[in-house]
Amino acid sequence: MDSTLITVAPTGAETAKDTAPALPVTLPELLSTARDCATVGAGLIHVHIRDDHARPTLDLGRLRETVVALREQTDLIVQLSTGGAVSDPESDRLRVLDADPDSASCSMGTVNFGTDVFVNRWEFIVELHQRMQEREIVAEYEIFDLGHLASLRRLLDTYGPPYGDHVHCDLVMGVPGGMPGTTAALVAAAQMLPEGATFSATGVGRTTLCVALAALSAGGHLRVGMEDTLSYAPGQPVVNNAQLVARAAGLARIALRPPMGIEEARGMLAVKDRRPANAAATSAGAPGGPR
Numbered sequence: 001m002d003s004t005l006i007t008v009a010p011t012g013a014e015t016a017k018d019t020a021p022a023l024p025v026t027l028p029e030l031l032s033t034a035r036d037c038a039t040v041g042a043g044l045i046h047v048h049i050r051d052d053h054a055r056p057t058l059d060l061g062r063l064r065e066t067v068v069a070l071r072e073q074t075d076l077i078v079q080l081s082t083g084g085a086v087s088d089p090e091s092d093r094l095r096v097l098d099a100d101p102d103s104a105s106c107s108m109g110t111v112n113f114g115t116d117v118f119v120n121r122w123e124f125i126v127e128l129h130q131r132m133q134e135r136e137i138v139a140e141y142e143i144f145d146l147g148h149l150a151s152l153r154r155l156l157d158t159y160g161p162p163y164g165d166h167v168h169c170d171l172v173m174g175v176p177g178g179m180p181g182t183t184a185a186l187v188a189a190a191q192m193l194p195e196g197a198t199f200s201a202t203g204v205g206r207t208t209l210c211v212a213l214a215a216l217s218a219g220g221h222l223r224v225g226m227e228d229t230l231s232y233a234p235g236q237p238v239v240n241n242a243q244l245v246a247r248a249a250g251l252a253r254i255a256l257r258p259p260m261g262i263e264e265a266r267g268m269l270a271v272k273d274r275r276p277a278n279a280a281a282t283s284a285g286a287p288g289g290p291r
Ligand code: KMH
Pocket: 012, 013, 014, 081, 082, 083, 084, 085, 086, 105, 106, 107, 113, 118, 142
């Protein structure tokens, strides 16, 4: 039976802790969120971190500490956001890769973002893609609009496939300024994916459920979490990220595409195994290690 990769995006860069007290903003909060979400079906965590004042940061020391701790405490695929906050400079966004994540996001174009603009110049996208290829970090291409899929095709045609050769996209739908979170838009995007690519989809705000159901019916995977969704139902704030993952897992089971196990997810995305336990096993000559 086919299964569904569930990505959790627990924090994001846009929501203030005051607005959503359940938002994980400290490392202990993030770790406990990650463990809870893995228990109920998540396979990959898309990480934005905060500073001591709960403001978004791309501080490299904190990012490194976060990656190490998530690897120690979970088997989740650790994906760092290179999108950061709309105000983050390109140099800081590129430096995120120095934290050695399993995967990193690569936003495929500029998009109006509410009253802001999320800028992703072509030269910056190319630089990010090439650095990820060199460092053997799996790219996840963030698609906010249909034109971003045309840019993805151009990127792959000109600069070659990502590390691991598998193309995985995340459709981020319903951002004010991007493609709407509708079934029609999802189908249009799915039709423009490169051959053999997989996709997940997330619908921001009120579009969350429509996008999740459309993604499942179109053979896609799911991204959920408080980065994108703060209301579980009208008048019902999200209790925590695990609640959203559990709901996604339930929908996936109803669709007879149950949550994908983490090892299967690692295989599908062709993630390089950086987990210390596995590195030790490999150097001890464990099966699958170098002969
Ligand atoms: N916070 C947004 C401006 C990503 O993580 O790569 C960008 C974003 C995309 O969230």
